Amino acid sequence: MSLKKFVSSNISNFKVLYRKSVHDNIDRPYKSNNFKFIYLATMTSLEQIIKESTNAEKTMVPSVSTEGESSLPKKRTVEDSRSSRKRFTTAKDRREHLNKNFKNRKGSRDDNNGQQNWNNESQERINIKDEDDMIDSNEPKEPRKPKKKVAVLVGFCGTGYQGMQINRDAKTIEEDLFKAFVAAGAVSKDNSDDPKKVGLMRAARTDKGVHAAGNLISLKMIIDIPNVVEKINENLPDQIRMWGFVKVIRSFHAKTLCDSRIYEYLLPTYVFIPPEKGSNSEISTSIQSDTATQKVFVNVPTATPEEMIEIRKYRITQETLEYVRQGFKAYKGTHNYHNFTIGRSPQEKSCNRYIIDLQVSDPKIINDTEWIAIKVHGQSFMLHQIRKMVSLIVMIVRTGTPISLIDKTFTQVKINIPKAPALGLLLERPVFDSYNRKSRDKGKELIDYDIYQDQIDKFKDRFIYSKIYEEELAENTFQNWLNAIDQHTERDYGYLNQEGIIPESSIVKHGERQKYYNNLSVDDDEQDDEGSDKEE
Numbered sequence: 001m002s003l004k005k006f007v008s009s010n011i012s013n014f015k016v017l018y019r020k021s022v023h024d025n026i027d028r029p030y031k032s033n034n035f036k037f038i039y040l041a042t043m044t045s046l047e048q049i050i051k052e053s054t055n056a057e058k059t060m061v062p063s064v065s066t067e068g069e070s071s072l073p074k075k076r077t078v079e080d081s082r083s084s085r086k087r088f089t090t091a092k093d094r095r096e097h098l099n100k101n102f103k104n105r106k107g108s109r110d111d112n113n114g115q116q117n118w119n120n121e122s123q124e125r126i127n128i129k130d131e132d133d134m135i136d137s138n139e140p141k142e143p144r145k146p147k148k149k150v151a152v153l154v155g156f157c158g159t160g161y162q163g164m165q166i167n168r169d170a171k172t173i174e175e176d177l178f179k180a181f182v183a184a185g186a187v188s189k190d191n192s193d194d195p196k197k198v199g200l201m202r203a204a205r206t207d208k209g210v211h212a213a214g215n216l217i218s219l220k221m222i223i224d225i226p227n228v229v230e231k232i233n234e235n236l237p238d239q240i241r242m243w244g245f246v247k248v249i250r251s252f253h254a255k256t257l258c259d260s261r262i263y264e265y266l267l268p269t270y271v272f273i274p275p276e277k278g279s280n281s282e283i284s285t286s287i288q289s290d291t292a293t294q295k296v297f298v299n300v301p302t303a304t305p306e307e308m309i310e311i312r313k314y315r316i317t318q319e320t321l322e323y324v325r326q327g328f329k330a331y332k333g334t335h336n337y338h339n340f341t342i343g344r345s346p347q348e349k350s351c352n353r354y355i356i357d358l359q360v361s362d363p364k365i366i367n368d369t370e371w372i373a374i375k376v377h378g379q380s381f382m383l384h385q386i387r388k389m390v391s392l393i394v395m396i397v398r399t400g401t402p403i404s405l406i407d408k409t410f411t412q413v414k415i416n417i418p419k420a421p422a423l424g425l426l427l428e429r430p431v432f433d434s435y436n437r438k439s440r441d442k443g444k445e446l447i448d449y450d451i452y453q454d455q456i457d458k459f460k461d462r463f464i465y466s467k468i469y470e471e472e473l474a475e476n477t478f479q480n481w482l483n484a485i486d487q488h489t490e491r492d493y494g495y496l497n498q499e500g501i502i503p504e505s506s507i508v509k510h511g512e513r514q515k516y517y518n519n520l521s522v523d524d525d526e527q528d529d530e531g532s533d534k535e536e
Helices: 003-024 029-059 066-070 075-083 091-106 111-134 173-184 228-234 305-311 318-329 385-399 433-441 450-475 477-486 512-519
Strands: 148-156 211-221 240-247 260-268 287-290 295-298 333-336 352-360 364-366 369-378 425-431
Touching (some): 173 240, 260 385, 260 450, 318 352, 318 369, 369 385, 369 450, 450 477
Antiparallel strands (some): 148 240, 260 369, 260 425, 287 295, 333 352, 352 369
């Protein structure tokens, strides 16, 4: 077969392959554009081959010598037999022939469906040229600029955001950061439609309303821009700041190369006031049940301004403060924290987490309210883990429960631990000691937040600490949380007792809680808190 015939017979197959590639990547326009470029270049080359082959055939002078015919090799006879095969002069004849053969092989194809599919294929082949015409080769493109893999150090106030990680139909920190990178020219317009194109990754994912004095994201960024940090900050809201960036190795991954994370939790000391006796005696009157949906509602009393004036006068004693510190020390080491998150069973190995250190600061008075700061340094954390750790300590201290209860929560027994408010939680910084040690040996830049410590402290005082203090003063967040806890009975938090044992009634069994909800009515004197542990 001549080169011209071979190329002509395979053009249609190439078009079908191209069409399938574009269809499979319809949700990835940048890949579809690459396929179109390859298609145009290949089709141009194939058409050039056919044109040159045709011109070569025209210039050839056929031999009429009878002697030459006798000297032809036997392969000529095979070629003549192939040329005697049936030819299809029109595309319609060829489609009918292929359709007929296909039905003979499969034996179960419907005639109408077969004809419709071939018609659709023909129409799609025609659409290929229409799609090609849409590609404007004269459209000016943005000149390509070199990108570098960098680690970007950021801080933010999480108020008003649905968390750190980009999420569809939600306002997130990463979304605003990525838009600022594009606006400042640190990310090209070609990559502006998808953060994955630049390998965006964060070191720690914060939940809704959680703040971060220091966090880190890695990406491929254009850095040869004058005052690039200032330009990015100009396109960010005041509650999000970029401290700086560090050039890192190409294989750098913000999450996997992060050794540990340091979190801080601000807590007003009045949460350690013992609950009033008999606070649950009238709980049955606060329960409402919707018989249609079988949902249970509890009317939680809110603190009045007069009550809060007296409550905020509380000052923690040194003895209570030491008891709090002993409680947090019980978390140190590697333990099974399946009771401190949601949706995990005690058998899952991923529930084993390593807590490196915990520190409880001396009390400090802000706006007539006494506060303490709790620093939690751990390798990694699960959803709601720190908030539940703080909550358990608060309940243990205010009820006089022995600290030995904490060790029992690491066993296979499943209990219900409420989570403390998100208001007081903030990410202090991620730690990259291992990476910095290797970078120091090679003379490369280190990931160091201490360089920007003055800026970070000012930002924390203005946008994080002040927001926490102001919201607590206006909303009484922690006292209302305590009021909600006090509405629960021994069935939920029966493990809060002087002996530090977990009674059978407080153990959560698979499927038991839903049955408990369904059987609960207005006259019942019990109420479940598991519904409050849904992921935000």
